[in-house]
Amino acid sequence: xxxxxxxxxxxxxxxxxxxxxxxxxxxxxxxxxxxxxxxxxxxxxxxxxxxxxxxxxxxxxxxxxxxxxxxxxxxxxxxxxxxxxxxxxxxxxxxxxxxxxxxxxxxxxxxxxxxxxxxxxxxxxxxxxxxxxxxxxxxxxxxxxxxxxxxxxxxxxxxxxxxxxxxxxxxxxxxxxxxxxxxxxxxxxxxxxxxxxxxxxxxxxxxxxxxxxxxxxxxxxxxxxxxxxxxxxxxxx
Amino acid sequence: xxxxxxxxxxxxxxxxxxxxxxxxxxxxxxxxxxxxxxxxxxxxxxxxxxxxxxxxxxxxxxxxxxxxxxxxxxxxxxxxxxxxxxxxxxxxxxxxxxxxxxxxxxxxxxxxxxxxxxxxxxxxxxxxxxxxxxxxxxxxxxxxxxxxxxxxxxxxxxxxxxxxxxxxxxxxxxxxxxxxxxxxxxxxxxxxxxxxxxxxxxxxxxxxxxxxxxxxxxxxxxxxxxxxxxxxxxxxx
Amino acid sequence: xxxxxxxxxxxxxxxxxxxxxxxxxxxxxxxxxxxxxxxxxxxxxxxxxxxxxxxxxxxxxxxxxxxxxxxxxxxxxxxxxxxxxxxxxxxxxxxxxxxxxxxxxxxxxxxxxxxxxxxxxxxxxxxxxxxxxxxxxxxxxxxxxxxxxxxxxxxxxxxxxxxxxxxxxxxxxxxxxxxxxxxxxxxxxxxxxxxxxxxxxxxxxxxxxxxxxxxxxxxxxxxxxxxxxxxxxxxxx
Amino acid sequence: xxxxxxxxxxxxxxxxxxxxxxxxxxxxxxxxxxxxxxxxxxxxxxxxxxxxxxxxxxxxxxxxxxxxxxxxxxxxxxxxxxxxxxxxxxxxxxxxxxxxxxxxxxxxxxxxxxxxxxxxxxxxxxxxxxxxxxxxxxxxxxxxxxxxxxxxxxxxxxxxxxxxxxxxxxxxxxxxxxxxxxxxxxxxxxxxxxxxxxxxxxxxxxxxxxxxxxxxxxxxxxxxxxxxxxxxxxxxx
Numbered sequence: 041x042x043x044x045x046x047x048x049x050x051x052x053x054x055x056x057x058x059x060x061x062x063x064x065x066x067x068x069x070x071x072x073x074x075x076x077x078x079x080x081x082x083x084x085x086x087x088x089x090x091x092x093x094x095x096x097x098x099x100x101x102x103x104x105x106x107x108x109x110x111x112x113x114x115x116x117x118x119x120x121x122x123x124x125x126x127x128x129x130x131x132x133x134x135x136x137x138x139x140x141x142x143x144x145x146x147x148x149x150x151x152x153x154x155x156x157x158x159x160x161x162x163x164x165x166x167x168x169x170x171x172x173x174x175x176x177x178x179x180x181x182x183x184x185x186x187x188x189x190x191x192x193x194x195x196x197x198x199x200x201x202x203x204x205x206x207x208x209x210x211x212x213x214x215x216x217x218x219x220x221x222x223x224x225x226x227x228x229x230x231x232x233x234x235x236x237x238x239x240x241x242x243x244x245x246x247x248x249x250x251x252x253x254x255x256x257x258x259x260x261x262x263x264x265x266x267x268x269x270x271x272x273x274x275x276x277x
Numbered sequence: 278x279x280x281x282x283x284x285x286x287x288x289x290x291x292x293x294x295x296x297x298x299x300x301x302x303x304x305x306x307x308x309x310x311x312x313x314x315x316x317x318x319x320x321x322x323x324x325x326x327x328x329x330x331x332x333x334x335x336x337x338x339x340x341x342x343x344x345x346x347x348x349x350x351x352x353x354x355x356x357x358x359x360x361x362x363x364x365x366x367x368x369x370x371x372x373x374x375x376x377x378x379x380x381x382x383x384x385x386x387x388x389x390x391x392x393x394x395x396x397x398x399x400x401x402x403x404x405x406x407x408x409x410x411x412x413x414x415x416x417x418x419x420x421x422x423x424x425x426x427x428x429x430x431x432x433x434x435x436x437x438x439x440x441x442x443x444x445x446x447x448x449x450x451x452x453x454x455x456x457x458x459x460x461x462x463x464x465x466x467x468x469x470x471x472x473x474x475x476x477x478x479x480x481x482x483x484x485x486x487x488x489x490x491x492x493x494x495x496x497x498x499x500x501x502x503x504x505x506x507x508x509x510x511x512x513x514x
Numbered sequence: 515x516x517x518x519x520x521x522x523x524x525x526x527x528x529x530x531x532x533x534x535x536x537x538x539x540x541x542x543x544x545x546x547x548x549x550x551x552x553x554x555x556x557x558x559x560x561x562x563x564x565x566x567x568x569x570x571x572x573x574x575x576x577x578x579x580x581x582x583x584x585x586x587x588x589x590x591x592x593x594x595x596x597x598x599x600x601x602x603x604x605x606x607x608x609x610x611x612x613x614x615x616x617x618x619x620x621x622x623x624x625x626x627x628x629x630x631x632x633x634x635x636x637x638x639x640x641x642x643x644x645x646x647x648x649x650x651x652x653x654x655x656x657x658x659x660x661x662x663x664x665x666x667x668x669x670x671x672x673x674x675x676x677x678x679x680x681x682x683x684x685x686x687x688x689x690x691x692x693x694x695x696x697x698x699x700x701x702x703x704x705x706x707x708x709x710x711x712x713x714x715x716x717x718x719x720x721x722x723x724x725x726x727x728x729x730x731x732x733x734x735x736x737x738x739x740x741x742x743x744x745x746x747x748x749x750x751x
Numbered sequence: 752x753x754x755x756x757x758x759x760x761x762x763x764x765x766x767x768x769x770x771x772x773x774x775x776x777x778x779x780x781x782x783x784x785x786x787x788x789x790x791x792x793x794x795x796x797x798x799x800x801x802x803x804x805x806x807x808x809x810x811x812x813x814x815x816x817x818x819x820x821x822x823x824x825x826x827x828x829x830x831x832x833x834x835x836x837x838x839x840x841x842x843x844x845x846x847x848x849x850x851x852x853x854x855x856x857x858x859x860x861x862x863x864x865x866x867x868x869x870x871x872x873x874x875x876x877x878x879x880x881x882x883x884x885x886x887x888x889x890x891x892x893x894x895x896x897x898x899x900x901x902x903x904x905x906x907x908x909x910x911x912x913x914x915x916x917x918x919x920x921x922x923x924x925x926x927x928x929x930x931x932x933x934x935x936x937x938x939x940x941x942x943x944x945x946x947x948x949x950x951x952x953x954x955x956x957x958x959x960x961x962x963x964x965x966x967x968x969x970x971x972x973x974x975x976x977x978x979x980x981x982x983x984x985x986x987x988x
Contacts (some may be wrong), residue, residue: 305678308665312592362625366626366627366671370527379680385625385627386625388599388622388623388624388625388698389603389698389699390603392742392743393742394742394743395743395744396743396744396745396746396747411668430745430747432740432742434699434742436602436673436696436697436698437697449746449747450747451747459673460673460674461625461626462531462627462671463674468649480528480705504631504673505629505630505631506629506631506632507631507632507633508631508632508633508667509633509686510633510686510688511685
């Protein structure tokens with residue numbers, strides 16, 4: 041349906057055997073395959089490619105961009121960040137995954153620190169659907185239960201979401217706003233919490249379903265032909 | 278695309294020759310034809326039909342309901358209003374047109390008086406697109422200009438819209454939030470201001486385009502299978 | 515600071531010895547005393563008083579109304595409900611407590627079923643502050659921990675809050691949006707979840723602090739002198 | 752009531768005689784005097800002072816910052832911008848005036864281009880109060896009418912406001928969302944449109960009243976003591 045680019049930092053998978061075992065070709069490959077199987081036209085891009093793989097030509101051909109980063113947020117060039125941000129303003133959808141809450145494009149678009157609390161304790165996570173009528177929840181049940189997950193906690197330093205779709209419960213006592221929708225310019229943003237590199241979370245069918253739903257939700261529609269700048273309007277016409 | 282029911286009070290057109298000239302078969306017929314021509318499966322319903330034409334069977338077969346009323350809001354039976362409200366909670370889209378700002382279903386769903394100021398003065402109206410990325414504005418330009426229109430003014434006694442799509446300018450000095458999006462339960466609501474019975478506004482292509490866009494926007498998606506009531510959750514599962 | 519009326523159904527405390535032990539003079543008396551000690555001018559009203567104690571005169575003298583109900587929502591007269599709703603539209607603050615999520619005024623103002631899931635299991639509740647800059651959280655820490663609480667669960671059938679202040683974690687696996695802010699007309703609403711009749715929750719200092727903060731937040735300010743109805747504006751003046 | 756710093760670019764007033772006639776000591780001096788007369792403790796800062804007058808010490812002593820800029824947005828050092836942005840995240844209020852829609856702090860906090868259309872045509876502006884219950888409208892009537900004003904037009908490239916307080920009508924056919932509230936972190940933002948340097952708009956009592964109201968609204972409250980970072984919570988405590 042949509043033309044999708046999956047961006048991944050792609051460092052952990054090449055540096056850590058435990059991660060490589062879970063995602064031998066990288067998190068991006070797993071996600072891209074899942075979306076491709078669900079009918080989308082997918083490509084991938086990674087940090088170490090020229091321009092991080094996010095050239096103007098690639099973005100010209102992207103309806104929705106997915107972003108996974110963790111260890112090297114600062115290594116992303118500001119010029120590429122601005123390019124992504126402008127594309128979102130012009131309508132490109134952006135799905136921000138897990139630790140990419142601290143990525144440059146997300147912080148730049150939201151205008152806040154986007155910080156949170158965290159703990160690596162292999163705790164059970166239960167993502168409750170709090171907005172069961174939202175397109176991003178199509179086909180889900182009451183909740184998604186993940187046996188072992190990294191724990192995130194509130195306060196999550198983001199603007200009030202336009203719509204809160206998921207809230208997580210963690211075995212160890214935390215809650216987290218795990219699915220948050222925003223608009224910035226013509227573009228739609230969705231933050232989705234699950235997906236630490238040491239867990240096989242992106243191999244789950246329910247998580248793939250959420251990503252597929254979110255891509256469909258974030259795909260731009262044409263909109264109006266609005267112009268900015270200096271303008272004269274004749275009130276009699 | 279969607280299964281649409283157009284509800285109209287259908288009094289002015291039968292009682293006032295000037296209105297009958299503009300809408301000889303009723304406002305509902307004009308709108309239903311327009312949506313049918315744009316690919317929707319349409320039916321109509323009016324006040325004086327049994328149960329106002331909004332039986333359980335009709336609503337079973339309705340993705341999106343359009344509502345036009347003006348002179349006889351109080352004549353709509355409370356039982357039918359509750360039926361419509363429950364359907365919206367369950368996902369049915371609702372487009373509320375012009376003077377239906379004061380209709381029972383709209384006030385019941387928003388929880389406010391939904392009052393405004395008004396003046397009949399054949400003034401020029403300019404509906405500016407304030408959210409050019411919104412699906413409801415697909416294919417429009419900067420603004421829709423209506424040569425003669427009834428004037429509405431602020432304050433409009435509604436909750437802050439989830440998203441404001443249009444704002445009107447009136448020749449005589451007023452502004453109005455003319456396109457307002459809400460969610461109530463699983464259902465999407467859109468209030469659209471233009472459409473007084475004495476003007477041929479629903480014959481305009483740009484207005485038809487907005488209604489078509491809004492029907493597509495308000496069409497329900499499946500959502501999640503969420504359950505209410507007393508519940509036991511096993512935190513270990 | 516504010517003139518406050520605390521409304522309570524006042525049935526459980528008179529019918530159930532276990533509840534009477536926790537709230538010998540009624541939940542309303544405990545809350546009114548707490549707010550009085552914090553500088554507010556307080557009065558109480560209960561279901562079985564004439565007009566449920568909510569006469570025009572009482573509401574004339576009310577900046578903020580608190581509402582606790584559980585067993586007898588349907589016994590509240592519709593005329594009194596409309597009176598309360600109109601006062602909120604005109605600026606009166608309304609704090610809706612615990613099981614009053616299903617009260618007539620709350621459902622009437624929000625336009626949704628306001629349903630949820632629940633379980634009585636004496637579970638630990640942890641109310642996380644998710645909006646630490648909000649006035650309602652003044653003086654709190656990260657979270658309020660309640661050793662034994664009734665459990666509520668999502669989905670909570672309300673419109674997206676204007677601002678979400680608290681989210682609860684429950685030992686048994688649930689989350690809940692426990693502090694929700696809304697505006698309806700000129701009036702501010704705050705829903706606050708804790709407070710089941712069998713637990714001494716309203717005797718807690720942190721809960722009293724939240725109620726005091728919320729009263730201050732919901733106290734009306736003068737606002738603008740806006741008029742509705744038919745209006746002529748001279749655009750040249 | 753509040754400790755206020757009024758920041759002004761302060762270029763037009765020194766370079767253009769016509770502007771100097773309207774604001775002989777600068778726009779900042781006019782606004783600071785007005786707020787001082789209304790009980791606030793005020794100071795000013797301008798572009799050409801060291802660190803633009805916005806040192807850590809000055810911001811330590813600022814509850815609410817007002818920002819007026821037009822011709823030299825790019826001359827504001829990024830380090831000072833980040834300092835202001837962080838203070839807002841920590842609770843400082845920010846009032847963004849007129850052409851400061853394009854200032855660095857505003858764009859940085861909102862995450863959007865904040866662009867608009869404009870025209871200098873000495874048109875009449877009518878700022879309608881669309882949220883008459885809001886504190887920022889205290890003491891106003893239906894509308895503020897400004898005889899000659901610079902015209903701004905939609906679409907205004909900002910995120911949907913948390914609350915829209917004013918909408919402007921312009922003689923020449925435009926509308927504009929002229930009073931927009933946001934939260935970013937603990938800080939409150941208010942954008943207020945009127946105030947072009949060639950018009951005596953900041954000498955008006957109604958405009959001074961809005962600024963006073965907005966300062967009171969944006970003054971921080973203590974909030975909760977929330978901590979970020981790595982955290983262990985004992986679910987049994």
